[in-house]
Amino acid sequence: MNWLDGLRAKILFDEPLSRRTTLRVGPRARLWVEPDSLSDLSALLKKAKSRHKDYLVIGCGSKLLIKKKAVALAIHLNSFDFKQCRIEQDELIAGAGLSLPHLLKTAYDNGLGGLEFLSGIPASLGGAIMLNAGVSWPARVEIGELVRELKVIDKSGVSKTLDKKSLRFGYRHSNLKGYIIVSARLKLLRGRKKDIKLKMKEFLDYRRRTQELSYASAGCAFKNPEGVSSGRLIDLCGLKGRSVGGAAISLKHANFIVNTGKASSSDILALMDLAKEEVKKRFGIALEPEIRII
Ligand SMILES: Cc1cc2nc3c(=O)[nH]c(=O)nc-3n(C[C@H](O)[C@H](O)[C@H](O)COP(=O)(O)OP(=O)(O)OC[C@H]3O[C@@H](n4cnc5c(N)ncnc54)[C@H](O)[C@@H]3O)c2cc1C
Known part of the structure; x- marks a missing residue:
């Protein structure tokens, strides 16, 4: 059995x-x-x-x-059950399994703005909240700022509701370790649909201009150290284009490590180690992985 x-x-x-x-x-x-x-x-x-x-x-x-x-x-x-979505005035209540593109579309269809910066991020709502997904262009903004309430379940199978006061969000970080996020209540802003659409386009255009989207990746490999971009540091070490097996450091964005087709987890880890070593040697800065290595 x-x-x-x-x-x-x-x-x-x-x-x-x-x-x-x-x-x-x-x-x-x-x-x-x-x-x-x-x-x-x-x-x-x-x-x-x-x-x-x-x-x-x-x-x-x-x-x-x-x-x-x-x-x-x-x-x-x-x-x-984990992909439902409903609107209550200017709040959106959505299941953690919903993808960000679906979430953004629902918000847009209902004239709710505030999520535009998440355009083009291929995540689920639960993963985005767990890691406090966001952007730093044109200013730093993260999904945690919009969260009013979360429904979570702990390792013992007990569910509870966490309100804003008990939540802590930092740079690609939350205090939700040990919980599975089940659903979220997000506070959005009423807006004109044409303005929301334009903003979404601006974020998408910026992403297309600056990020490596032609190959498989996990977005930025390392967090940015205070006041400096990891991509710039890796680039200054001359590592753009460097490869190990099927993994390569993107020529377009040095903080993107891509799978060019046949990479293994160890190829990607080896490249991350190389980037860390070179940046430490040249700038004395210890890069911290943004990718969750399990
Ligand atoms: C092309 C590309 C561009 C990207 N751009 C950005 C960007 O601009 N900004 C940004 O912040 N990120 C970006 N990312 C990274 C990624 O989309 C985010 O980190 C996102 O938050 C991960 O969500 P996910 O659903 O894929 O989570 P997963 O990768 O599946 O999981 C990530 C972590 O969250 C946990 N988790 C997932 N779901 C839940 C849940 N329901 N409850 C509890 N824990 C959970 C997992 O156990 C794991 O620890 C990009 C990725 C790619 C590939």
Whole structure:
């Protein structure tokens, strides 16, 4: 008898995580589980806890590099219950499994602005909140500023609501470790649809001009140290175009490490180590990974 018997969920065995991460690398998940509802997620976490099974939550996999040989249990919020979205005046309440493009479209359709800076980020709402996704152009702005309330569930399968006062967001960081984000209430701004559309276009155009979008990546590999861009430091070390196996440092944006086709997790890690070493040697600055290395 399987320990997941009775759970309402989509379950896949030996799922290649290279299909589930934007870097297109990774081992297999022995179990890939998409629970049907919050109560099924809770039941899954309770079962996993009683069997001492560790799990990894995967959203759109756009910030993940998995170096482990295998993942025992991957949890993905992909069912209808985790992708719902509704508007209450100028607030948007959405499931954590919703993709940012869908979220932005709903906000736009309802004349709500404030999310435009997230245009072009290939994330789920849950992953974006966990890592406080944002941009630093033309000024620093992050999704955490918009969060009014979160519904989360802990490792024991107990759900609770966290209000704004208990949330702490920093640069690509939140105090939500140990929780799975289930849904969020975001405070937006009423605006004219044509202005919202124009803003979204400006952010997308900037992204297309400056970022490497032709190859698989996880966005910026390193956080920017105070007052300086990691891409600039890596570029000044002459590393643009440098490759290890199938991984390369983008010629367009030196903080993007790309999979040119057949990279492995270790090729990408080797390039990250090289960039860290060279930047440390030349500038005395220790780069901190932005990519979540598991
Ligand atoms: C081309 C490209 C451009 C990008 N541009 C930007 C950018 O401009 N700004 C920016 O901030 N990021 C950017 N990113 C990175 C990425 O999209 C963000 O970091 C995003 O927040 C990751 O969301 P995800 O759903 O893909 O999370 P994943 O990569 O799946 O997971 C990231 C982390 O969040 C956790 N997690 C995911 N979902 C949940 C949940 N529901 N509850 C709890 N934990 C969860 C995971 O366990 C993991 O630790 C870019 C990526 C790419 C590929």
